[in-house]
Amino acid sequence: MNTTEEKEKTLQEETAAPEETETNAPEEATTRKLPRWAKILIGVLAVVVVLVCAGVLYVNGKLDLLRYDDGSVSEVGTIDASEDQDLDVTGLVHNDGEMEMPEGSPFADEDVLNILLIGTDERTEAVNDADAFTHLNQLDGTEDTTEFSDDARADALVLVSLNIKDHTIRLVSIERATGVPILLDGYEGQYDWITHTFRYGGAKLTMDTVEDCFNVQVDHYVRVNFNSFVQIVDAVGGVDIEITELEAKALNWEVPSNSMLIVDKVEPGLNHFDGYTALQYARLRKIDSDWKRIERQRTVIEAVLDQVKDASVVELDNLLNTVLPLVQTNFTKSEITALLVQLPAFLGAEVEQLSMPLQGTYGVRTGMDNRLMYDPDWAVNIKALQDFLYNDKTAEEVIAATPETASAESARKETEEPEADSAWSQKESDPADEYIRRNLHTVDLAYPLSDADFGSSDYRLFMAGLGGSRDTDVQKTLVEYLAAQGVRVVTVPDGVAAGMLLDDYLQTGDTASLNRYLATLPAEQREESRTMWQELYASYPGMLHAAGLGTDKTSSTVAYAVNLLLEGNYNTPDEEIRDAVTAMGGSNTRNTVYWFRKAMEESPEAMEEYLGDNYATARRLYEGLQGELTDGEELLADDLQRVLEAYPEQQILAFVEGDQALQTDGSLAARMQQLLEENEEKVCSIGVTYGKWKNNATFEPDAESDAWDAEGLSSWLGEYVTPGKDLMLALDGEDCPFADGDSLLKDADADVTEVAQKLLILNPDNKIAAATAESAEEEVW
Structure with missing residues (x-):
């Protein structure tokens, strides 16, 4: 008998009903015994069932955590008209026709x-x-x-x-x-x-x-x-x-x-x-x-x-x-x-x-x-x-x-030809268009400029013009960007003594010096300037220097500057000027000015010995008090040259009034360029003009008095700009095209690339407030 027959016979014998006995005893319950292999099989199946049930319960438990939503809505929502009106489309071609959409069913793959x-x-x-x-x-x-x-x-x-x-x-x-x-x-x-x-x-x-x-x-x-x-x-x-x-x-x-x-x-x-x-x-x-x-x-x-x-x-x-x-x-x-x-x-x-x-x-x-x-x-x-x-x-x-x-x-x-006569392909082959798209950038002065916005910063002296409604924006933007490039000396056109007070604040954080500097500014500018300089100090504590150009507005400003000279001097004054020096150090600004004048006039040698390297600065303050200086570009040039000599290894950012920053005949910038050429160094003139770009791609200037020509700006740049935005144009890039055709300047004979190397075109309505953490709350991802 083979094994299979034996397994079947055994299974039949074990599962057959027992024979009845001839007895009057009550019937006993019968029990069917399973073979061991069957018990094992049932046990395995039971475990599998339990695991499957547990797996189903586990997966269902996880899936119950999900927030299911088919993605539909009960009513159509709306978008506020003011939302997302800040897209930078500089250099892009505007299309007015119907959008060409794809045809056919969406592509799919089962994998x-x-x-x-x-x-x-x-x-x-x-x-x-x-x-x-x-x-x-x-x-x-x-x-x-x-x-x-x-x-x-x-x-x-x-x-x-x-x-x-x-x-x-x-x-x-x-x-x-x-x-x-x-x-x-x-x-x-x-x-x-x-x-x-x-x-x-x-x-x-x-x-x-x-x-x-x-x-x-x-x-x-x-x-x-x-x-x-x-x-x-x-x-x-x-x-x-x-x-x-x-x-x-x-x-x-x-x-x-x-x-x-x-x-x-x-x-x-x-x-x-x-x-x-x-x-x-x-x-x-x-x-x-x-x-x-x-x-x-x-x-x-x-x-x-x-x-x-x-x-x-x-x-x-x-x-x-x-x-x-x-x-x-x-x-x-x-x-x-x-x-x-x-x-x-x-x-x-x-x-x-x-x-x-x-x-x-x-x-x-x-x-x-x-x-x-x-x-x-x-x-x-x-x-x-x-x-x-x-x-x-x-x-x-x-x-x-x-x-x-x-x-x-x-x-x-x-057509199986390599090129098509299209707006985009024409622009790709147009060197002037290519230059503008590379070097004209929409900017937001609330945030730092990028290297692409500014272009080359390989200059010894940067000069930017002030006198517009957004001077604080201009100053903060340029100082922030150039400081990140290593430019750590800034000049302001508020007077030599005022510059000394600002320098003391930037070096030490002394708010008294900042307040005294701010007092030299028009009242409506002070709070904006305060916020700006405080933010710059927070970013670069003790790392920025300031210097002033031109005449100071009040003698009290000079008195505070004299006090700074004395505080930083540890020499012992000669007996000839000892009383005068003591009197100068008092809190009465009139006394300070009086004794300073007296000592400089009667004992210049003793003052020079006492002040040492600071004597030249003291002499400049004294001449300003005496009215011996004629305010103008000659004085500004002398002051700026003095700053260049004081910081021979440093790049410098100079803020000056209006078009003095442009290198036109006899301007301050032109004088400085002539001076620096002797050492093969260069001035970067940063022009600033105000106005609004219209939807018809024309520029409407805010003031007619500056050097920039509205028609020229419209002709060259109009098709590339977004109305309402601020722009920065680098004029010092390779193969700059603006020397040909319509001039960007009112002086059509001038080569704009020699007059200015950068141009900020600002919308007067975009004046920014000081940034705060709270102002970020409305931003989305």
Whole structure:
């Protein structure tokens, strides 16, 4: 009998009913015994059932933490007409026709899952106060601290593309000012920023818009806000991010910033950020551009992914418990379950990044509420995006393969010729246009200039003209930028003694000296100037020097300056002047002036021996008191030459009145250029003119008295400017075209590149207030 027959016979015998016995005893209950292998099988099945049930309960428990929302809204929202009216479109071609949209169904791949990450701007007190970090312990993932509002603004859009087959991750940032059609009834032919679609129609409309415009399938969305962003970064233990010196200064509020205060100071280089600091880093844009901001957002996302790539099972479990309640999504439970199965394969995956639209593939158009927005060539960007997401192309390969202009690409397809006669291609081949696009920049004087804004700073002496309604803005902007380049000596046109008082404040922080300096200024300028110099001292304590040019307005100012000379002098005065020196040191300014004059007039040799190197300064103060100096460019030139000699190794920034900063015949700047040429050094003249750019690309000057020609400015620059904005133009770049054609100057025979090297064109209405931490509260991501 074989083994199988034996197993079957045994099974039959063991399971057969027992025979009845002929007895009157009551029947006993019978028990069927299972073989050992059957018991083991049942036990294994029971364990599997328990594990499956536990797994289902576990997954369902996790999924119950999610905030599900299909992304639709019950009513259409609105965008305030004043919102987002600050887009820099310098150098872009304005398009007025109908936007050409792609045709056909969105491209899709069963192995690629596209998730739209939407960042919105709701925040509770925990991340809304100027000193928000005092409330961070209130962030606990509850409804109260992670509320999602229907009235929120979307400000960040990142398409997260997961390739299920290759286990790769691609992040595509979509520039928030990208112009798109509003895909709602009643809005036909209307355009607005792509992020504004969230306010109009919620996450669903934003998903539909991305899908329709970029022609790629968007499968789901995930929404986070300020509060959830902070908590997610904290949940992974913070992130390591490399930052630049300017980013560090902005986060530390050493320069004005649109971020809020942070807890601990950061340094240039590698930093470990908690969630709140990472949020402020991701919001930075005023120091450079919105394009840099979206790069920072991707940097934080990639840093979060880096933090979880080596996480243990327990750590991932804790992370899911924290993160899932912090997001809103239209993922269903079954879809999330399927995704969680794939999740481990993505841990540690390399992340590719790209920004849309690609540089050079968009112009500008005007949409809702006369709001400016980028006008992409959709065909070019769609091809690039599909190559990036579906054809295994890197960002570098996509960019290298993308034509610089949409019209040029279209022409090549139609005619097989290398160039097309289009506005963009013409501009690419126009040297003057290329120069203007490189060297004309929209600037916001509330924030530091960049190297690209200013251009070359290889000069010994910088001279800028004052006398306009925004002098404080001009001074602060130039001092901040040039100080960062190593320029640490500043002159002011308020008198030699006034300059000494300002210098004492910048060196010591003595507010008495600052107050005495401010008293020399017109009353309406004092508070603005106070704030400016205090901010500069806070950024560069003891590192800046000041010097004054010209005659002082009052003898009391000279008296205070004399006191400074005496305070810094430790020599013993000769008996001949001892009483005079003692009297000079008193608090009575009249006595100080009287005894100073007397000693300088009657005992010049003794005063020279006593004051040493400071005697030349004392002599200059004395001559001013005596009325021996004639106020004018000759005196200013002598004073400025004295400053150059006092700081022979330093670059100097000199503020002077009006057109004295321009190198015209006989001007102060021309005199200084002639002086410096002997040592092969140069003056950088910074012209400042005021006026408003009109919608018809013409410039309306605020005053007719300065040297700049409105028609020339309109002719050269009009098509490149954004009305209402401030501009900076570098005139000292290579192959500057402004010597030909219409002149920028009223003196048509003058070569503008020799008269000035930089030009600030300022709108008088853009006068800025002192930046505070509180003013950053209204900024979005």
